[in-house]
Amino acid sequence: EPEVTQTPSHQVTQMGQEVILRCVPISNHLYFYWYRQILGQKVEFLVSFYNNEISEKSEIFDDQFSVERPDGSNFTLKIRSTKLEDSAMYFCASSVGVRTDTQYFGPGTRLTVL
Amino acid sequence: AQSVTQPDIHITVSEGASLELRCNYSYGATPYLFWYVQSPGQGLQLLLKYFSGDTLVQGIKGFEAEFKRSQSSFNLRKPSVHWSDAAEYFCAVALSFGAGTTVTVRA
Numbered sequence: 001e002p003e004v005t006q007t008p009s010h011q012v013t014q015m016g017q018e019v020i021l022r023c024v025p026i027s028n029h030l031y032f033y034w035y036r037q038i039l040g041q042k043v044e045f046l047v048s049f050y051n052n053e054i055s056e057k058s059e060i061f062d063d064q065f066s067v068e069r070p071d072g073s074n075f076t077l078k079i080r081s082t083k084l085e086d087s088a089m090y091f092c093a094s095s096v097g098v099r100t101d102t103q104y105f106g107p108g109t110r111l112t113v114l
Numbered sequence: 115a116q117s118v119t120q121p122d123i124h125i126t127v128s129e130g131a132s133l134e135l136r137c138n139y140s141y142g143a144t145p146y147l148f149w150y151v152q153s154p155g156q157g158l159q160l161l162l163k164y165f166s167g168d169t170l171v172q173g174i175k176g177f178e179a180e181f182k183r184s185q186s187s188f189n190l191r192k193p194s195v196h197w198s199d200a201a202e203y204f205c206a207v208a209l210s211f212g213a214g215t216t217v218t219v220r221a
Contacts (some may be wrong), residue, residue, distance in 0.1 A: 004157070033209075043158070045209040056209070091157055105150075105157035 023092030137205030
């Protein structure tokens with residue numbers, strides 16, 4: 001069964017450094033999402049992406065974040081200058097159709113900012 | 115603005131007993147409602163969803179949920195819990211998630 005994959009599973013970085021989290025969505029899916037989950041807190045929507053542009057974003061998704069689909073398979077989340085509070089689990093998801101369609105989640109990348 | 119409340123942070127249930135997880139939402143239009151399960155170290159898996167139609171929705175792993183518009187609720191139920199149901203459960207409306215309910219199953 002096709003699945004969403006994410007790399008790395010765990011990323012440790014120093015405050016102020018840039019990180020890129022990578023996701024490979026399911027191949028025939030058209031909508032892509034990033035969520036984050038700070039330890040012990042709820043899952044929070046960051047951004048959705050369709051047709052090579054951001055379709056929706058939350059207030060968390062400020063100028064330090066960016067997303068890109070650099071090729072036909074990868075979907076990346078870049079955090080330009082990481083802060084301690086960016087430490088969280090980041091989940092990628094994809095769906096065939098609009099956000100009412102079933103989203104398939106990857107296993108997540110745990111980001112630790114020191 | 116949309117929001118989701120899961121009033122129960124943690125529920126402990128005996129194996130074989132029934133389980134009900136509460137979810138209340140606030141949403142301006144017709145809600146798109148979801149229940150997800152997250153096992154330790156895993157991503158989220160969709161259990162079921164409701165967009166329209168029959169208000170009692172059947173999902174995977176023997177779960178069901180009932181949409182009650184008058185109560186703004188979408189509670190998740192399972193008649194007989196298995197030890198493998200121990201996990202965290204999230205209710206979501208559109209792209210907003212609740213804080214989650216942790217389910218512990220005792221033998």
